[in-house]
Amino acid sequence: MSEIAKTATAENSVPFVKRYGVWIGFFIMLMVMPYIFSSNVGLYTMNLMGIFIIFALSYNMLLGQGGMLSFGHAVYFGLGGFMSVHFMNYIEDGSFIFPMWLLPIFGGLIGLVFAIIIGSFSTRKAGTVFAMISLGVGELMAASSLIFVAFFGGEEGVSGDRTMGPPLFGFDFAQDVQVYYLIAAWVFVTVGLMYLFSRTPAGRMANAVRDNAERAEFVGYSQRKVRFVSFCVSGFFAGIAGGLFAINFEIVTEENLNALTSGVVLLMAFIGGVGFFVGPIIGAVVFTLLQSILSNYTDIWQLYVGVLFVLTVMYAPHGLTGIMMMHTPAYRMKRMGSLLVPYLRIGIPTISFLAGVAGFLEMIHHVRSAPVDETLMSLVGIEFDTHSVMPWVVIAILAVVGGYLAKTQVGQFREAWETANNPDAKSEGASS
Amino acid sequence: MLEVLDLHAFYGKSHILQGVNFTVGEGEIVSLLGRNGVGRSTTIKSIMGEVPPHGSIKYKGEEIAGLKEHEIAHRGLGYVPENRDVFPGMTVRQNLLMGVKDMKKQGRWAMEDMFKMFPNLRERADVDAGVLSGGEQQMLTMCRTLMGDPDLVMIDEPTEGLAPKIVAQVGDLLAEIANRGVSILLVEQKLAIAMRISHRLYVMGHGHMVYEGTPDELKANDQVRKEWLEV
Amino acid sequence: MFELIFFSLLNGIVTGLLLFMLASGLTLIFSMMGVLNFAHASFYMLGAYLAYTISIYMGFWVGLIVAPILVGLIGAVVERYGLRYVHRWGHVAELIFTFGLAFLIEEVVQFIWGKDTKAYLEPEVLQFPLFTFFGQNFPAYKAFMLLISIAIFVMLLLILTKSRVGLIIQAAIHKPNMTAMLGHNVPLVFMGVFGVGCALAGVAGVIAGPALGTFPGMAVVLGSIVFVIVVIGGLGSLTGAFVASLIIGLLQTFAIALDYSVNDLLTALNISFDADSALRDLWSLSLPQVAPILPYLLLVLVLIFRPTGLFGNRET
Amino acid sequence: MSAAIELRDLRKSFGPTEIIRGVDLQIEKGERHAIIGPNGAGKSTLFHLISGRYNLSGGAVHLHGEDISNLPPYEIYRKGLSRSFQVTNIFPNMSVFENVRCGLMWAKDYKYSFWHLVDREHDLNRKTAQVIEEIGLTSRQHIPAGVLTYAEQRALEIGISAAGGADVIMLDEPTAGMSHSETDQAIELIRKITDGKTLVMVEHDMGVVFDVADRISVLVYGEIIACDTPENIRNSKAVQEAYLGAEAED
Amino acid sequence: ADTIKIAFIDPLSGPFAATGTNGLREFEFAADTLVNAKGGVLGGQQFVIVPFDNKISPKESLVQLKRAIGEGIQYIAQGNSSGVANALTDAIKKHNKRNPDKPVLFLNYSAVDPALTNAKCNFWHFRFDANADIKMNALTDVIAQEDGIKKIYLIGQDYSFGKAVAAAAVKFLGEKRPDIEIVGNELHPIGKVKDFTPYATKIRASGADAVITGNWGADMVGLGKAIGDTGLDVPIYTYYAAKNGITKTIGASGKNKIRLVHEGNDNPPLNEEITAYYTGFKAKYPDMDITQYRIANTVGMLADAMEKAGSSDPVAVAKALEGMEFKTLNGDILTMRAEDHQAIQPIRISVHTDENVTFDADNSGFGLVTESTVTAADSALPSTCKMDRPS
Numbered sequence A: 001m002s003e004i005a006k007t008a009t010a011e012n013s014v015p016f017v018k019r020y021g022v023w024i025g026f027f028i029m030l031m032v033m034p035y036i037f038s039s040n041v042g043l044y045t046m047n048l049m050g051i052f053i054i055f056a057l058s059y060n061m062l063l064g065q066g067g068m069l070s071f072g073h074a075v076y077f078g079l080g081g082f083m084s085v086h087f088m089n090y091i092e093d094g095s096f097i098f099p100m101w102l103l104p105i106f107g108g109l110i111g112l113v114f115a116i117i118i119g120s121f122s123t124r125k126a127g128t129v130f131a132m133i134s135l136g137v138g139e140l141m142a143a144s145s146l147i148f149v150a151f152f153g154g155e156e157g158v159s160g161d162r163t164m165g166p167p168l169f170g171f172d173f174a175q176d177v178q179v180y181y182l183i184a185a186w187v188f189v190t191v192g193l194m195y196l197f198s199r200t201p202a203g204r205m206a207n208a209v210r211d212n213a214e215r216a217e218f219v220g221y222s223q224r225k226v227r228f229v230s231f232c233v234s235g236f237f238a239g240i241a242g243g244l245f246a247i248n249f250e251i252v253t254e255e256n257l258n259a260l261t262s263g264v265v266l267l268m269a270f271i272g273g274v275g276f277f278v279g280p281i282i283g284a285v286v287f288t289l290l291q292s293i294l295s296n297y298t299d300i301w302q303l304y305v306g307v308l309f310v311l312t313v314m315y316a317p318h319g320l321t322g323i324m325m326m327h328t329p330a331y332r333m334k335r336m337g338s339l340l341v342p343y344l345r346i347g348i349p350t351i352s353f354l355a356g357v358a359g360f361l362e363m364i365h366h367v368r369s370a371p372v373d374e375t376l377m378s379l380v381g382i383e384f385d386t387h388s389v390m391p392w393v394v395i396a397i398l399a400v401v402g403g404y405l406a407k408t409q410v411g412q413f414r415e416a417w418e419t420a421n422n423p424d425a426k427s428e429g430a431s432s
Numbered sequence B: 001m002l003e004v005l006d007l008h009a010f011y012g013k014s015h016i017l018q019g020v021n022f023t024v025g026e027g028e029i030v031s032l033l034g035r036n037g038v039g040r041s042t043t044i045k046s047i048m049g050e051v052p053p054h055g056s057i058k059y060k061g062e063e064i065a066g067l068k069e070h071e072i073a074h075r076g077l078g079y080v081p082e083n084r085d086v087f088p089g090m091t092v093r094q095n096l097l098m099g100v101k102d103m104k105k106q107g108r109w110a111m112e113d114m115f116k117m118f119p120n121l122r123e124r125a126d127v128d129a130g131v132l133s134g135g136e137q138q139m140l141t142m143c144r145t146l147m148g149d150p151d152l153v154m155i156d157e158p159t160e161g162l163a164p165k166i167v168a169q170v171g172d173l174l175a176e177i178a179n180r181g182v183s184i185l186l187v188e189q190k191l192a193i194a195m196r197i198s199h200r201l202y203v204m205g206h207g208h209m210v211y212e213g214t215p216d217e218l219k220a221n222d223q224v225r226k227e228w229l230e231v
Numbered sequence C: 001m002f003e004l005i006f007f008s009l010l011n012g013i014v015t016g017l018l019l020f021m022l023a024s025g026l027t028l029i030f031s032m033m034g035v036l037n038f039a040h041a042s043f044y045m046l047g048a049y050l051a052y053t054i055s056i057y058m059g060f061w062v063g064l065i066v067a068p069i070l071v072g073l074i075g076a077v078v079e080r081y082g083l084r085y086v087h088r089w090g091h092v093a094e095l096i097f098t099f100g101l102a103f104l105i106e107e108v109v110q111f112i113w114g115k116d117t118k119a120y121l122e123p124e125v126l127q128f129p130l131f132t133f134f135g136q137n138f139p140a141y142k143a144f145m146l147l148i149s150i151a152i153f154v155m156l157l158l159i160l161t162k163s164r165v166g167l168i169i170q171a172a173i174h175k176p177n178m179t180a181m182l183g184h185n186v187p188l189v190f191m192g193v194f195g196v197g198c199a200l201a202g203v204a205g206v207i208a209g210p211a212l213g214t215f216p217g218m219a220v221v222l223g224s225i226v227f228v229i230v231v232i233g234g235l236g237s238l239t240g241a242f243v244a245s246l247i248i249g250l251l252q253t254f255a256i257a258l259d260y261s262v263n264d265l266l267t268a269l270n271i272s273f274d275a276d277s278a279l280r281d282l283w284s285l286s287l288p289q290v291a292p293i294l295p296y297l298l299l300v301l302v303l304i305f306r307p308t309g310l311f312g313n314r315e316t
Numbered sequence D: 001m002s003a004a005i006e007l008r009d010l011r012k013s014f015g016p017t018e019i020i021r022g023v024d025l026q027i028e029k030g031e032r033h034a035i036i037g038p039n040g041a042g043k044s045t046l047f048h049l050i051s052g053r054y055n056l057s058g059g060a061v062h063l064h065g066e067d068i069s070n071l072p073p074y075e076i077y078r079k080g081l082s083r084s085f086q087v088t089n090i091f092p093n094m095s096v097f098e099n100v101r102c103g104l105m106w107a108k109d110y111k112y113s114f115w116h117l118v119d120r121e122h123d124l125n126r127k128t129a130q131v132i133e134e135i136g137l138t139s140r141q142h143i144p145a146g147v148l149t150y151a152e153q154r155a156l157e158i159g160i161s162a163a164g165g166a167d168v169i170m171l172d173e174p175t176a177g178m179s180h181s182e183t184d185q186a187i188e189l190i191r192k193i194t195d196g197k198t199l200v201m202v203e204h205d206m207g208v209v210f211d212v213a214d215r216i217s218v219l220v221y222g223e224i225i226a227c228d229t230p231e232n233i234r235n236s237k238a239v240q241e242a243y244l245g246a247e248a249e250d
Numbered sequence E: 001a002d003t004i005k006i007a008f009i010d011p012l013s014g015p016f017a018a019t020g021t022n023g024l025r026e027f028e029f030a031a032d033t034l035v036n037a038k039g040g041v042l043g044g045q046q047f048v049i050v051p052f053d054n055k056i057s058p059k060e061s062l063v064q065l066k067r068a069i070g071e072g073i074q075y076i077a078q079g080n081s082s083g084v085a086n087a088l089t090d091a092i093k094k095h096n097k098r099n100p101d102k103p104v105l106f107l108n109y110s111a112v113d114p115a116l117t118n119a120k121c122n123f124w125h126f127r128f129d130a131n132a133d134i135k136m137n138a139l140t141d142v143i144a145q146e147d148g149i150k151k152i153y154l155i156g157q158d159y160s161f162g163k164a165v166a167a168a169a170v171k172f173l174g175e176k177r178p179d180i181e182i183v184g185n186e187l188h189p190i191g192k193v194k195d196f197t198p199y200a201t202k203i204r205a206s207g208a209d210a211v212i213t214g215n216w217g218a219d220m221v222g223l224g225k226a227i228g229d230t231g232l233d234v235p236i237y238t239y240y241a242a243k244n245g246i247t248k249t250i251g252a253s254g255k256n257k258i259r260l261v262h263e264g265n266d267n268p269p270l271n272e273e274i275t276a277y278y279t280g281f282k283a284k285y286p287d288m289d290i291t292q293y294r295i296a297n298t299v300g301m302l303a304d305a306m307e308k309a310g311s312s313d314p315v316a317v318a319k320a321l322e323g324m325e326f327k328t329l330n331g332d333i334l335t336m337r338a339e340d341h342q343a344i345q346p347i348r349i350s351v352h353t354d355e356n357v358t359f360d361a362d363n364s365g366f367g368l369v370t371e372s373t374v375t376a377a378d379s380a381l382p383s384t385c386k387m388d389r390p391s
C-alpha cells in the first residue's frame, strides 16, 4: 500500500473487488482465524496481536506518517486501559450501565483528551525536542502512576471483571474466543479508519510536514496544527488499544504506560516498516509471535530477540515490509521463480550456520546454568551429553561449514538478484 | 600532474562516464565544457572518489583511483563542489578552518588572504554559514578548499548564481590561484570566463571527451561549439 | 537537621558527578554524532562487569584502567561494524539499533555473568571513612569518585575546546562526503568519538559498580535519566551537562532527604481535606515520593520554555 | 486601489548588522517585478520578510492594502501570497503528484479536514493533474520528488508555489543552475503560470530579467538604489557600477 | 506414567531475577528429591516444574497464567511479590468461576501480604509461608526485649508487602513497646532506587537506634550497603536480608547486627534429613543456597495431599490440604489452617554472623544462626477470612 501505488488508483473505474479485495480478505481472515488456531495459546496470541496492531498503527501515525519520534506513546495506551478498567468496575458495581464491548471508546476518549493536553505544547516542535518531551511526559506519567494509587492502583494496578456487563448476542466475554471476536471487530474498524485517515487532507499534510515542515507553512498549513491533529487522532486510537487490553487481561498496571511499552511499540512499528501502512501490522504480528512462542522453546530467547532486532535494523532498514516490497519488481516481471534456487543456495547454509550458533549458545547456557551433575540436554528432540566432545564438534561443523558456504554464495545471490530486478535483462536471467 | 585514462563511472546501472581521457599539467588551467548532464561533475566526483571510479587516475604519477576521499585530499587535490556545500551550522571562520588539513603547516593561503579577496566574508566571519547569501556561500566554498593548500583544485561551476560583478571577481581569483602555482581544473557554463583564463579546454559529450584545444582554437571551431555547446 | 543537609549536599554532589560521568560520554556521542545512544547505560554496565572480573585477578586498579579501554574498544567495534552501517538509514534507525543493542548487552551480560549481584568491592585502600561528622561517615571511596569525575570534566573540556575534533564531527554529521573531501578521515573520527564516549561510560561503570552494586539491572535503573541530563543541559554543551548533572543529583537527594508533603503545606495554611476523596493521593503527596519524577518534570518544563536546554544553542 | 505589495521602510537586522535598511517599494497588481542586486544584498532576505519566514525588525508589509507584517507564513499564504525558494524546497519523499496536491489543498479549502478522502476529490485531483501538465512533469508524476533531476525539481518548486492560484507569486532565482534551453522553458512556464497575476522575482540571469520584467528594482546593501523600467535600468550608471560591473556588455 | 505439571510463575529476568531463579532451582530440586526420586505420587506420576518468567509484573503474570492454563497446567506456584500474588489470586478465582470444569490451584510459597489470607482469601489460594503479620509479631517480640531501643526507623518497598510490614510494625510496636518512637516510616519505589545513600543518611540523621525493613532482592543489597557506608551501627531487623548476593555484600559490616525472621532454620542444622537436603542442593548448585525453605514444604505437602485425595484433581487436592498436618524436614509440624489457608508453623529469628555456621550463604563464610524460635501455636494470629467453598 505504498503511497505512490495508491495515487494511481485514484480513478474510480477500478472494479469493486479489486478496490475492496484487500479489505474483504482481511475481514474473512479475521473471522476464520479462531478456527485455525483454536488452542488457548493461539487465542491468547491473536488477542494480543490485535491489540498491538491497533497500538502500533496508531504509533505509526506519529512516526511513519508525521515524522514525530515519540518515546511516550504508551501514555495514551495505558491511560486508555486504566480508564476502561475503571469503567469496567463501575459496570460491575452497577453504578453505570453500559455494554462492555463499547468500553474501548472510553479508552479512546481519555487518550484523546490527554493527547490534546500534551499535544498542545509538545507538537510545537518536531525532532529531538518532540522526542524528548514525549520521553519526559512518558516517564512523568509512569512515575505518577505509582504515586497516585487511587486511580492507578500503585504497583499492583487495577483489575476488573469483563463479564459483568449486559451480554451482546449471548456473548458475556467469559471465554477468550468471544474476546477474540470483540478485538477482531475493533481491529477491523480501527484499521479501516486509520487507513482512511492517511488518505484525508490532514493525513496527507502530516506526510508533507514530515518531509519538509517549513515548506508546508508556505502552502498554507501550520506545521504545528498539522502535527497536533495527527497527534490527537493517534492518541485516540492508542487509547482504544488500551481499552481492549483492559478487556482482554482484566488488569492494567503501571507497565502499560511506562517507557518499556513505549519502546516496544516503537520497535514493532520499526521492525515492521514505518514507511508502509501495513508495516506496523506485520511488526505487531511478528513481535507477538516471537514473544509468545520463542519463549516456549528456550531460556535465552531474549538474547535471540536482541540479535534479531539488531540485525533487522542493520540489514532491513525499511523493516520486514521493506524486504517484502523489495521483491515487487521481480514479482511484477514474473521472475520470482529465478530467485528460488539462489535463495535455496544461500538459505540452506545460512540456516545451518544459524543453527550452529544457536546450538552453541544453548549448550553453553545449559552447561552454565544446569545443575552440576546434569549433563544431558536435549535440543530439537535430540538428547545428548554436553560433557562429551561429539555434540560440540557437530555444532561447530554446522556453524563453520554453514557460515563458509553461505559466504561463498553471496556473490551468486547478488548476481541473481540483480538480474531478476533489472528490467533490461533479457529472459536469459530467468533461465539461469 | 593529473592524468585520467579511460575513466568509467556509474550511478546504479546508468553508465555515466564511458571512457574519459584527459590531463592537467603543472600550473595549468584546464576547463571542462559541455552541456548539462554530460557528466562533467561526475568526472570530478569520481576523481575525488565520491563516485566509485573504474579506470586509471594518476595524480603526481601515483594511482589514486580506489583511495578514500580523505586520502586523495591529503595528496593535494582540492575540490569545490557545485552545490555550495557549506557547513550550515558552523560560522564562516569555522568553515574556513575546516578546510585546513594540517594546522601546523603554513600553506600558500592564510585566512587573511581570503578576507582580502572577499571582504563580504570578513564582515560575516562569525555568522553561521547557513544564513549567508547564495553568492557568499559560493565564495566560502572556494576559499575553504584553498585553505587546505591543494596543488590542484577542481572547481565545479563557481559562478553559478553570482551577480555579474562577482563573477568578474571570481575570474580574478582563479587567476590568482594559478599565479600561486596551483593547477586548476574548471567546470564552467559561462563560456566567457573559461575562454578568458584557460590554457586548454576540453569539451565533453555524453560520457567522454569530444574535443580538446586552446581557447583560440575553440573560438575558431564553430562546428564543435554548435554541436557540443550551447551558444 | 544540619547533619542531614550537609550530607545530602555531599551525596547530591557525588550522585550528580557520577551522572555527569555518564552524561559526558553521552553528550559526546549524542551532540556530536546525533546518535541517541540508548545503549549508553549498557556500556556503563559492561564497564562494571569487566572491571569486576579483572579485579578478581588483578585488583581494582588494573580494572580501573583496563576495563574502560576494553569498553571503549567494544564501542569502537560496535561503531565500525554496526552503527556505521546503520547510519545511512537515518537517526531513527540508529536509535533503534542502540535500543536493540542495549537489550542485547543486557542479555549477553546475564549470559556470561549470570543474574545475581556481583561482589565487586571498593579497593582496600579506599575502604575507610574519609571523615566522620556528627557520627556519620563519609567514605573515602566517594571522595575518590568525586575527584575522578572532576578530572574527566576538565580533561574533556580541554580536548573539546583546544582541538578541532568537535568541529570535524559536527561537519561530518551533515556532510560526511564533503568533510572527507576536505581531507578529514571521517570514519575514523566517528569510531574514535563513539569509542571514547563508551569508554567514559565504562569509567563510570567501573567506579559506580562497587558503590551502587553490580547487577544485571544496573543499566535499566539509570534508565533515561542520562538523556534527561544531556537535554536539560543543552545539546553539545559539556558545561550544560555538568550543571544539569549536579542539579539532578542534588534535586533527587534533597527530595528524598526532606520529608515535606502537600499535607504539611495544607496544614500550615490551615486547610483540611477529605481523607477519602479521589484526590487524597494528591493531598498526601510528599517530596520523597515525587523525587523520581522531578527530573522529568524539569525536562518537560525546560523544553517548553527553552527548547535549546540550559546551555545549548541548537535544537536538533 | 491599493498596490499588490507595499513595503514601508522595511528593516531587518541580524544581531548588530542591518541587512535590510529601510526599503520602500510598491508593486502594482498584475505587474511583473524583478529584483536584482549583488550577492548578499538582501534579496532573499527581503523575500523572507515579505513571506513571513523572518520577523521584521522595523517597518511594515502590506498585501492588497492589508498589513501582514510578522504574520506566520501560512497566514500570509492564506491571504494570497505564495513564494518559491532559492534553494529547492519540496517534499522529497512524496510523489510529484502529491507535492502539487499539497500546494493546492488549502487553496481548495480542505484545511485540516479528516473527513474528506483526497482520492475521492476529483476536482482537486483534476486541478493537480492540470498543474503538473503545465510544469511538464506529467510523465514523472508518480516518482518521488527527491529523485527528480535538478531542473525538474526547480519546475516542481515553481509548480507547488503557483498551484494554489495565489494572486501574488514570488520566485527566488527560478532559473538558477539551469542550462539555456531549460531556462527558456522555465521562462515560458513562468509566463504561463503567472498570467494575470502579480509576479515578483529575484534573478541573476539578466537575459531572463530583461525578458520578463515590467519593472526592475536594484537592491544594493539592503537599500533600493533604483526602481525603473528595464530600459532605464540597463542604462543607469549607478546600476552598472554596483551590480552589472565590467561584464555588463556580455 | 503421567506427569503432574506445576507452573512456576516468578521473575526470571529483571532486578529480581536472582531471587526467582533460585526459587525455581529449589522447586526443581524439591520435586526431584522429595517426590520423583521416591517414585512420584499416585502410583508413579512425576512432578514437572514448568518455569514462566513474569518479570515481577502483575500484568505479565496474568499473561503467563493464561499460557500456563493454555498448556493444561492446574497448579500454579508463585511467591515473589505480593503484588503479583494479589493479581494472580484474583485471576485464578475468576478463571475457576468461568471454567468450573478445569480449575487451577494457587500455591503461594512466599508472598506474605496478610490480605491474601484475610480480606482477599479464597478457596483456591494456599500460603505455605508465614504472613507478614505473623513474622512481625515474632520480630517485635525480640525487639521488645531490647531495652536500649528507643527510636526505630521503618523503611520498605512501596507495594502491598512493604506497606503490610510497615503497618504490622506500627501495630505490634504500639502494643508491645509504646515507648518506642517511630522516627521514620518510609516507602521507596520497588526495584527502581539506584542509590540508597540518601535514605541511609536520613536514617542516620534521624537518630534511630534500630531499623526494620522488609526489603528483598536488589533493594536489600543496596540498602544494606548504604547503611554500612554511613557507619550506622545499629541493629537491623529484616525479613529477607540473606543470600542471593545479599549476605556476601553485607559481609562483616553486618555481623551480629542483622536479624532475620523466617520459617526455616539454617544453623545449627536440626537433623540428618535437612542436612542431607542442604548438602544435596549445594552439590547440585554450588553457587546457590536454599533460600526459601518453605518450597520443600510446598512440594512435599502437595504430594501428600494428592495421595490423601487419591487424585490430582485440584478441588479434591484443595480439600485434602485444608487442615492437613505436615512434618517438615526440620521436624516441625506445619498445619494448613482450613479457615484461611494459611500455614501455621514455627517461626525463627536468626542472626547474621560467621560463627558456628555450618551452612553459609553466598559461599561467604557468613550465614544465619537461629537465636530464638516461636512455636507454631504461639505464632498463629486470627484471620478475618470468609471463604466460599465449592460444594
Ligand SMILES: Nc1ncnc2c1ncn2[C@@H]1O[C@H](COP(=O)(O)OP(=O)(O)OP(=O)(O)O)[C@@H](O)[C@H]1O
Binding pocket: B011, B016, B034, B035, B036, B037, B038, B039, B040, B041, B042, B043, B082, D149
Ligand atoms: N546521484 C545521481 N543518481 C543518478 N543519476 C545521476 C546522479 N547524479 C547525476 N546523475 C546523472 O548523471 C548525468 C551526469 O551528471 P553530471 O552532474 O555529471 O552532469 P554535468 O555535466 O555536471 O551537468 P550540470 O550542468 O547539470 O552540472 C546526468 O544525466 C544526471 O542526470
Ligand SMILES: Nc1ncnc2c1ncn2[C@@H]1O[C@H](COP(=O)(O)OP(=O)(O)OP(=O)(O)O)[C@@H](O)[C@H]1O
Binding pocket: B124, B127, B131, B132, B133, B134, B135, B136, B161, D014, D019, D037, D038, D039, D040, D041, D042, D043, D044, D045, D046, D086
Ligand atoms: N539569519 C541570518 N542571520 C545572519 N545573517 C543573515 C541571515 N540571513 C541572511 N543573512 C545575511 O544577510 C545578507 C543578505 O542575504 P540574502 O540571502 O538576502 O542575499 P541575496 O541578496 O539573496 O544574495 P544572493 O543573490 O547571493 O542569493 C547576507 O550577507 C547574509 O549573510
Ligand SMILES: CC(C)C[C@H](N)C(=O)O
Binding pocket: E019, E079, E080, E081, E082, E083, E110, E111, E112, E113, E161, E216, E240
Ligand atoms: C519473595 C519475597 C521476598 C516476596 C515478598 N515476601 C512479598 O510478599 O512480596
Ligand SMILES: [Mg+2]
Binding pocket: B040, B041, B042, B082, B156
Ligand atoms: Mg555539474
Ligand SMILES: [Mg+2]
Binding pocket: B133, B134, D043, D044, D045, D086
Ligand atoms: Mg538569495
